[in-house]
Amino acid sequence: MSQPKHLQETVGGASPARTADTPMRRRTKRLPAALATTALLSIACSTVADEPTEADLARWQQQYMDMVQAGRGLWTSDQLGTNRLACAQCHPNAANTHPETYPKFQKQLGRVVPMWEMVNWCLRNPLEGEAMNPADPRIIALVAYIRHERRGVPLAPGKH
Numbered sequence: 001m002s003q004p005k006h007l008q009e010t011v012g013g014a015s016p017a018r019t020a021d022t023p024m025r026r027r028t029k030r031l032p033a034a035l036a037t038t039a040l041l042s043i044a045c046s047t048v049a050d051e052p053t054e055a056d057l058a059r060w061q062q063q064y065m066d067m068v069q070a071g072r073g074l075w076t077s078d079q080l081g082t083n084r085l086a087c088a089q090c091h092p093n094a095a096n097t098h099p100e101t102y103p104k105f106q107k108q109l110g111r112v113v114p115m116w117e118m119v120n121w122c123l124r125n126p127l128e129g130e131a132m133n134p135a136d137p138r139i140i141a142l143v144a145y146i147r148h149e150r151r152g153v154p155l156a157p158g159k160h
């Protein structure tokens with residue numbers, strides 16, 4: 001394989017002074033590979049990082065806020081369980097929901113759980129209702145509302 005002149009000198013050059021300089025020779029030999037990797041990465045990133053437009057951002061924010069709003073509506077609904085209790089009666093404005101502490105060990109369930117499992121625990125126990133599938137838009141809305149109310153609180157997973 002033919003090497004650029006500066007590399008031939010460093011890699012192949014057999015003068016006694018250079019032979020002693022092993023770390024330097026290794027580094028120089030790897031340089032072309034490192035440069036090639038960097039070039040490939042920057043090509044890959046420029047195709048992946050498709051910058052959203054202002055309109056995209058506004059639309060996505062609106063979709064998010066619609067979900068939070070749906071959660072806010074469900075929060076005061078007395079129709080989620082069977083005993084006419086609403087989340088808001090025990091957790092006004094999402095108080096005492098501690099979304100920043102998930103996932104964490106919950107003694108009611110005996111294992112480390114994501115927050116939606118505690119939403120289901122409350123649906124089944126205090127509200128005497130049915131658990132929801134985690135992909136149910138209602139549980140996504142409830143979780144969105146809880147997290148939105150508690151936004152800005154530093155993450156503290158596992159904390160009690």
Ligand code: HEC
Binds near residue numbers: 085089090115142
């Ligand atoms: C009758 C009171 C009551 C109602 C109504 C209620 N909860 Fe709870 N909730 C509790 C209790 C008690 C706990 C357990 C506290 C603990 O052990 O951490 C809890 C815990 C939680 C937690 C975990 C809190 C933490 O500190 O990790 C979440 C999240 C939660 N509830 C969401 C909801 C949602 C959503 C609803 C409505 C679907 C709801 N709760 C309705 C009493 C209630």
